[in-house]
Structure formats: structure tokens, C-alpha cells
Amino acid sequence: MIRLISPPIQERPGYFGPYGGRYVPETLIPALEELEAAFREAVNDLGFLREFEDLLRTYVGRPTPLTEARRLGEAVGARIFLKREDLAHTGAHKINNALGQALLAKRLGKRRVVAETGAGQHGVATATACALLGLECVIYMGTADMARQRPNVFRMRLLGAEVRPVDAGSQTLKDAINEAIRDWVTNVRTTHYLLGSALGPHPYPLIVRTFQSVIGVEARAQMLEQFGRLPDVAVACVGGGSNAIGLFAAFLEDPVELIGVEAGGEGISSGRHATRFVDGDRGRLGVLHGTRTYVLQDPWGQILDTHSISAGLDYPAVGPEHAWLRDRKRVHYTAVTDAEALAAFQSLARLEGILPALESAHAVAEAMRLASARPGAWILVNLSGRGDKDLETVAKALGEAPFSV
Amino acid sequence: MTGIEAVRKVFHKAREARRPALIFYWPVGYPDLEASVRIVAALAQAGADLIELGLPFSDPLADGPVIQRATQRALERGVRTPDVLEAVVRLRAIGVALPLCLMTYVNPIIAWGVPRFLEEAAQAGVDGLIVPDLPLEEAEELRAAADAIGLAWAPLAAPTTPDERLARIAATATGFLYLVSVTGITGARDRLPPDGILQLRRARRAACGVPVAIGFGISRPEHVRELAFEADGLIIGSALIQHGEACGFDEEALSAFVRALREAVPGSPA
Numbered sequence A: 001m002i003r004l005i006s007p008p009i010q011e012r013p014g015y016f017g018p019y020g021g022r023y024v025p026e027t028l029i030p031a032l033e034e035l036e037a038a039f040r041e042a043v044n045d046l047g048f049l050r051e052f053e054d055l056l057r058t059y060v061g062r063p064t065p066l067t068e069a070r071r072l073g074e075a076v077g078a079r080i081f082l083k084r085e086d087l088a089h090t091g092a093h094k095i096n097n098a099l100g101q102a103l104l105a106k107r108l109g110k111r112r113v114v115a116e117t118g119a120g121q122h123g124v125a126t127a128t129a130c131a132l133l134g135l136e137c138v139i140y141m142g143t144a145d146m147a148r149q150r151p152n153v154f155r156m157r158l159l160g161a162e163v164r165p166v167d168a169g170s171q172t173l174k175d176a177i178n179e180a181i182r183d184w185v186t187n188v189r190t191t192h193y194l195l196g197s198a199l200g201p202h203p204y205p206l207i208v209r210t211f212q213s214v215i216g217v218e219a220r221a222q223m224l225e226q227f228g229r230l231p232d233v234a235v236a237c238v239g240g241g242s243n244a245i246g247l248f249a250a251f252l253e254d255p256v257e258l259i260g261v262e263a264g265g266e267g268i269s270s271g272r273h274a275t276r277f278v279d280g281d282r283g284r285l286g287v288l289h290g291t292r293t294y295v296l297q298d299p300w301g302q303i304l305d306t307h308s309i310s311a312g313l314d315y316p317a318v319g320p321e322h323a324w325l326r327d328r329k330r331v332h333y334t335a336v337t338d339a340e341a342l343a344a345f346q347s348l349a350r351l352e353g354i355l356p357a358l359e360s361a362h363a364v365a366e367a368m369r370l371a372s373a374r375p376g377a378w379i380l381v382n383l384s385g386r387g388d389k390d391l392e393t394v395a396k397a398l399g400e401a402p403f404s405v
Numbered sequence B: 001m002t003g004i005e006a007v008r009k010v011f012h013k014a015r016e017a018r019r020p021a022l023i024f025y026w027p028v029g030y031p032d033l034e035a036s037v038r039i040v041a042a043l044a045q046a047g048a049d050l051i052e053l054g055l056p057f058s059d060p061l062a063d064g065p066v067i068q069r070a071t072q073r074a075l076e077r078g079v080r081t082p083d084v085l086e087a088v089v090r091l092r093a094i095g096v097a098l099p100l101c102l103m104t105y106v107n108p109i110i111a112w113g114v115p116r117f118l119e120e121a122a123q124a125g126v127d128g129l130i131v132p133d134l135p136l137e138e139a140e141e142l143r144a145a146a147d148a149i150g151l152a153w154a155p156l157a158a159p160t161t162p163d164e165r166l167a168r169i170a171a172t173a174t175g176f177l178y179l180v181s182v183t184g185i186t187g188a189r190d191r192l193p194p195d196g197i198l199q200l201r202r203a204r205r206a207a208c209g210v211p212v213a214i215g216f217g218i219s220r221p222e223h224v225r226e227l228a229f230e231a232d233g234l235i236i237g238s239a240l241i242q243h244g245e246a247c248g249f250d251e252e253a254l255s256a257f258v259r260a261l262r263e264a265v266p267g268s269p270a
């Protein structure tokens, strides 16, 4: 039977320490309560877990492998292990949560699903889950993201989803979430909002964490089985924080150092980045999209535009549990710039024959940096997705002639 | 008189006159700071009973396209919390006496600091607060602090809110209960929701005497006529903004819009 990490007991329900909560219009409260009840029931229901496991195994291709990156490890003087979420069906970890929540939607009797997407990976995963389970699917995507992740827009449409462009604000993930929530407020009686990261109002951070914890459970067992010990350090990139919390959840009680990597963009001092934790001036306690957490904002509480070469990390808030793990110093958060991520992307391609998603390349870059500081360390990296969707962006960044897909 | 008292008085007077209080929403800074002050003063002059002043927020997830666009414009012009409070000071200075409630999202309040925000708002002449992303469970801290300083609290309820919860929400109101007419976001609608009157009756039963004002979608004199005997207050937002946009923000035309809605209240002299 599938093992997932149970949701942590919360002293104040819905809160991780002072973070989290349910800051949404009153219209949505009954739906969130209903969703929480269905979720708590489902994770204790063997029938549900068996169905989820069966899909993960026979459809997603789980367990995903754990690969030692030997040549990269040699080059930087450490041992680096990659949890290969890039090999999951649809090319990223997002499918784990999308399938779990789509099953929940069916349980709730909701036939329509809305979701946001940044990089397009969550949109593709949601469209896929909806195709598989016969649900109507609408995906909101910022027009800036649609331009830089074109192949994924086409994939979603092929999968039968309607992709609705969002032209408001910064035209990225944040604005897509606004629009998805507005749709949900309007159609809440028939619609499930399939939120793609470990953020948003309670119970989403718990739901996403639980479904993604399959990553950490597998990786931990694979480390022990294939290499006979746990890593010294585990590293993951942090957009909203779902692949990171999915990995970390299984290691919280172990003597394993945990590192989350935010998008440093063009550097902290440039102001063009998406580091909620590392930029102490702009990243302050606030509320965005229903949760109390660290948010990049101006002194008057207006949310700032963010920048990252990777659409999936280009978001001004961070999952509430990460804020709490940081306060308790259980996880350390760092930032990697666009240029560093791009260099790591190329290294992994040339040394290991793997094109990582630009999001995941941030984690690889941090692992490489860590290796030089701590020679010989055993470093586990969550390779959250594959880079096919980013080829156009990378080509442009490397000065190659643009091409069309 | 505290803000709570001022807001109560509005509903008390309306009840005595057997008509609903007419509440209008306008975003501060739209189309610019100067013009918004003039427009609000004109609305007051034309017979509004209470004004909801919008303090713009970058991510207004309860708002439809009209209010989104208007508040975005204000933000692009650099309008921030201090400008909004300054606008209130100016409105008071030119003799605008009706209750002014700030309508904003919680993040600008947290960013300014809850105690400081409330103090400065009260000092400027604000009477109450409406915060659509603070449901019952998250509102207590702000509500209690507002109460302590005399600012009215108008919590929101929706068609999806069960009766028992509606009663608990109404019990926290120190101004009025803001009933959202539809499961949806703000925006003018041609027709009121078919169950609008039932929703109102349900809310008033559960609210045990707390005034209930209904908003989201009210745009025409016939809506006012339809709801006049059912609601303690009617809230008009997007329709007013659209009207303003159509008439080039002409104060006289906006005043006429307010008067037309007032005259639609059966049996009430303008």
C-alpha cells in the first residue's frame, strides 16, 4: 500500500505556527470546509488510497528512479543523487497532486475543475488528470507565461482543456491564481479548484503536501536501499513550495540538512527576483491568495512583480509551512540567480544527459555550490521536472537563434 | 460621535423613513486623486447615505473587471494608503459629513500595521471597515481592535453561508451585515439573482435585527424598487463606476445617477 506522510497535527487548525489560515471571501468558506472533510476522509480510506496508488504506479510510472549523478558529482567533488520527477508522466512532480485532487473532486461530485498554471506543468498535469477521469477542465495562465511556455499551452489544449489567457497585472502565475479564484467564487457549487502548489487557503497546503510526500517517501527508501544511508543534505527549489515540501516531509525527523532554493532572478540587489525569504526589505509577512506568509510587497502592502527565468518560481508568496520551517530553522533557504540556474542546466545536460526544468536547475545549482563548500557531502536533489518546456527560453538566453515548436 | 454610532444612525434613520440606506462605492484615486474627492463629495450631496471608499489593492480577488481596472489605474498613479487617508481628511475638511467606510483587502492593513492603520483611519475621519478577504475565523483581531477605537465593522455573508454561520457573522457586525447577492465577484448585472429576495429574507431572519445591506450586481432603478422593502441597505459599486466612465466622470451626471436611484425608492421624496 502507498505510503504518504500524514498531515501534521496543527495546534491552531489550518495554521503552521503563525502562518496559513483561510483569508478568502466568505463565499468559499463552506467549500473549503467540505474539501477538508473529504480530504481527511479520503486519506483514511483504503479504497481511495488504493486507487491513487494504482494510478501513480500504472499511469504516472512511479516510483520514479533515484539516479546518482556520477560525472556531475566528480566534477564538483561530492556525491549527488537525483530524484527523477522529470520521468513522471507529463514531465514533473505536479502530476502527483493533480491526480490526487482530481480524485477528490470526483469524490465531492464536482464535474468541473479550474486551475492556474505558471510554467504550464501544473496546467498540463491537471488537464491530463481531467482527461483521464473525465472532468471538464479550465486552466488560467498569464499571457507572459503563455508566451514563454508555448509548447505547454498547446499540450493543454490537445488534452481537451480550455486555456484562458490572463492579461491582468504582471501576466504571470499570481494573476492566473487571482483569476482561478474568481472563477471558483462564481462557480463554487459545481467546481473544484485544483491548486497546484503548497499554498493558498487551508486545507490546500496540507492536501498538496500529503499528495506530494510520495516523492520524499520514495526517495528516502531508495537512498537506504540503493546506497545504504541517508543523504547529508536534501535540496529542492521553492516556487510555492510543493516539490520541496513533498521531499522534505519524509526527512523532517532525520538528521538530514534541508535546503530550499528560491529564484534569485537577476540578483537580490537588482530587485528583479522572486526571493520572499532572502530579500528582507521586500519579503515581509502578509496575506496573498488566502494564506498568511512571506510576500514580496511594497511598504504599503501592494504585491510586487517578480522575475525569474523559470516561470514556475516566478511568484511573490511562498507556502506557509515553509515560512514556519524557516522560523524554526529546520529548513535553510537560499537563492540561485538566472545565470547560475542556466549554467547548472547546461552542466546537467552535458555531464548526465539530462535536461532539467529551469525550476529544478535552481536546485542543481545549489547542490553544485554546496559541493564546493563541503567536499564529499552526499546531496539529494529533487529534480522536479524536465526541461523540454524551457528549450525556447534557454535558446534565447544562450543567444541561439529562436526556433518554433 | 464614533464611527460605529454614525453608521448605526444611518440605518436607524432609514428604518424610520421605511426605506433602505443607499450606499455607494468609489475607489479613491480613480480616475485620479483630485477627481475622486470631488466625485465622492458630489455623491454625498446628491443623497447617498453612506460611502464605501475603495483603498486599492493590487490583487483584488473578490472584484470583477470594472473595479479591478479602476483600482489598478489608481495604483498606477501611485495612490497608496497615505493618499487614501489624506483624501478622507480633505473630504471632511470640505464638509462631507456622511459615514465613510474603507473597503480594502487585508494585506495593506497588515503592511501598515493594524493598530497604526486603525488609528490613522479613525483620526482621518473614517467610520468603518469592509474587508472581503477576512472571513469570520480570521477577522477577530481586526474587528476587536476596530471596535476598541470606535470603527464600525461590516462583515460579509454569501448565498453559500449556512443560516447558523450567518447568525454568528451578523453577531460580529458593529455596522451592518454586507450580504453578497450572488456567488460571484463584484460587477453590475442586468438582472438581480432570482433568489435575491429569498436570500435577503433569510439573512435578515438570521441577523436578528442587525441591518442587512445587499451588494454585488445592483445597477438599476428597478433593482432598487424590487429590493426597497426587503433590504436595510443597497450597495452600488460597479454600475456607478461604469456610469462615471461613460459620462467622463462628470459630477453632475453622477449626482443624477444617485438621485435616480433615490427616487426609485417607492414613496420616498428625493
Ligand SMILES: Cc1ncc(COP(=O)(O)O)c(C=O)c1O
Binding pocket: A092, A093, A094, A118, A119, A120, A121, A122, A196, A197, A198, A237, A238, A239, A240, A241, A242, A243, A244, A311, A312, A313, A357, A359, A360, A384, A385, A386
Ligand atoms: C518542474 C517544476 N519544478 C518546480 C516548480 C515550482 O513549484 P513548487 O515550488 O510548488 O514545486 C514548478 C512549477 O511550475 C515546476 O514546473
